[in-house]
Amino acid sequence: MERPLRFAMVTTFYPPYHFGGDASFVRSLCHGLAKRGHRVTVIHDRDAYHMVRGDAEPHPLREPPGVEVHGLRSRLGTLSCLATHQAGRPVVHGSRIAEILDQDFDVIHYHNISLVGGPGVLTYGKALKIYTAHEHWLVCPTHILWKHNRQLCDTRECLKCSLSYRRPPQPWRAGSYLDSCAAHVDAFTTLSESCAARHREFGFSYPMQVIQPFLSAAAEDEGGGELPTPTKPYCLFVGRLEQTKGVQDVIPLFHDDSPAELWIAGAGDYEPALRKLAEGRKTVRFLGYQRFANLRRLYRGARVVVMPSLCYEVFPMVVLEAFREGVPVIARSRGPFPEILASSQGGLLFESEQELRGALDLALHDDAVRERLSNNARNAFEQNWTEAAGLNRYFAFIEQLAQQRGQHALAGVAQEAVTA
Structure with missing residues (x-):
């Protein structure tokens, strides 16, 4: 140099x-x-x-x-x-x-x-x-x-x-x-x-x-601890719990007969409202704020990462954290997500509740689709990010x-x- x-x-x-x-x-x-x-x-x-x-x-x-x-x-x-x-x-x-x-x-x-x-x-x-x-x-x-x-x-x-x-x-x-x-x-x-x-x-x-x-x-891998043991496959949300993050649109899709759980890693002002919405839903778990070591374990075990943001995100680092572990994302078709998923082919977009249900069903039940999205996500990360x-x-x-x-x-x- x-x-x-x-x-x-x-x-x-x-x-x-x-x-x-x-x-x-x-x-x-x-x-x-x-x-x-x-x-x-x-x-x-x-x-x-x-x-x-x-x-x-x-x-x-x-x-x-x-x-x-x-x-x-x-x-x-x-x-x-x-x-x-x-x-x-x-x-x-x-x-x-x-x-x-x-x-x-x-x-x-x-x-x-x-x-x-x-x-x-x-x-x-x-x-x-x-x-x-x-x-x-x-x-x-x-x-x-x-x-x-x-x-x-x-x-x-x-x-x-x-x-x-x-x-x-x-x-x-x-x-x-x-x-x-x-x-x-x-x-x-x-x-x-x-x-x-x-x-x-x-x-x-x-x-x-x-x-x-x-x-x-060389992201810091510190501060791990105990995590719940999955009883079903789980979908993961990672981020601050604010109204604009849109988690309130995902929770109602998970009920006791659901084939998967929704795990929510994060904290924020909107958490009390989300917990109230999730009352009685045994398939929705709030994990609170998690350090990076635990987050990596959570990503690796997730079937899919859900990103239902209502506002215009810029480029959430959660996408890259998921892609690095080969985990596809399901994201609202808003902000940067259409361009990220168009270039990576590492996930699915939704606009309506019906489309979100369909994307979750596909990621949970079609192993071939999930594997293809996973490989695309990991490859895109290695090439670009x-x-x-x-x-x-x-x-x-x-x-x-x-x-x-x-x-x-x-x-x-x-x-x-x-x-x-």
């Missing part, structure tokens, strides 16, 4: 201070870069995590050599996040972020910046800048295009919608502030064609290139972008890294 590249990752959440798959992917990217000999500096906001979870500290995680993490914390706590949310810039931590990003980085990569700095943080630093949309925050104050907390968004009613979520409106969204800050970014990317299309549909004016995610080759494949895509994109910006030395190092 000619020289190691220096990356800065700016993200609101970073493990263990996180809630979803986007932060886990950012960590996988950081670790993958470090394994190839590059240096990574992470800036994230611990106040944002504690705003949701309170003062309890999560179980610490170790970072490998080459990864330096700055977890920002203020005595103002939630008020620091509120100031960023309202002003659209890092009011409390701005000077510290600027001090870090003024270092000699080759690439500054922004991820979910909603509470770590808002649009204003895009103006910090002078390196090649990439922004990856892991959600729809650039065009939606609630991030998920789920209007009034009850339906897909088709037309803008942002003020009314924000109030329905009990969130204060963001004045900076009304003018050109976001566009002026975005002009400092060299390239916008996202993880699926669906997400790019939603950004265009809702008026984001900058081009957005798709760079699909990957799954780390391993760490090696994902990092090569990433470096190829940096090479292309650096060439376009006339940064030929950076392009040369990135080109060398593609085949590393």
Whole structure:
């Protein structure tokens, strides 16, 4: 390697201070870069995590050599996040972020910046800048295009919608502030064609290139424990228990005479409602939050993974976790799932309850179909979504972008890294 590249990752959440798959992917990217000999500096906001979870500290995680993490914390706590949310810039931590990003980085990569700095943080630093949309925050104050907390968004009613979520409106969204800050970014990317299309549909004016995610080759295999013993084949749901995840549409299909069980791995605000819906259904089991070691065991034993999301997902990492274990998915035909399953042939789509029943019956009773889907899922993962494949895509994109910006030395190092 000619020289190691220096990356800065700016993200609101970073493990263990996180809630979803986007932060886990950012960590996988950081670790993958470090394994190839590059240096990574992470800036994230611990106040944002504690705003949701309170003062309890999560179980610490170790970072490998080459990864330096700055977890920002203020005595103002939630008020620091509120100031960023309202002003659209890092009011409390701005000077510290600027001090870090003024270092000699080759690439500054922004991820979910909603509470770590808002649009204003895009103006910090002078390196090649990439922004990856892991959600729809650039065009939606609630991030998920789920209007009034009850339906897909088709037309803008942002003020009314924000109030329905009990969130204060963001004045900076009304003018050109976001566009002026975005002009400092060299390239916008996202993880699926669906997400790019939603950004265009809702008026984001900058081009957005798709760079699909990957799954780390060294995901932590820790914290296993006892799991239930299956009495029947089981279908698996993995994720946060929120209304938008659509599990309420799956539970009624499982009853005492069902040939399979539904196992639900996850926790969230909607869990009490789901448990009430499942009362008296012995074939529905709630497993709670599971660490990665247990999740891998759950995937391996599942007949199929069910993904009934009602909102527009971007690219759930659960798909890749299932595919790595050769487990097909049954997904609602919405968001990225049509494109993922069209390219992989690793699962089945549904739109109606009848189609969901049919897909479950096929996956449970037709061994030949299930084996074909399983093989397709595993093969697609090995070809497209391993760490090696994902990092090569990433470096190829940096090479292309650096060439376009006339940064030929950076392009040369990135080109060398593609085949590393």
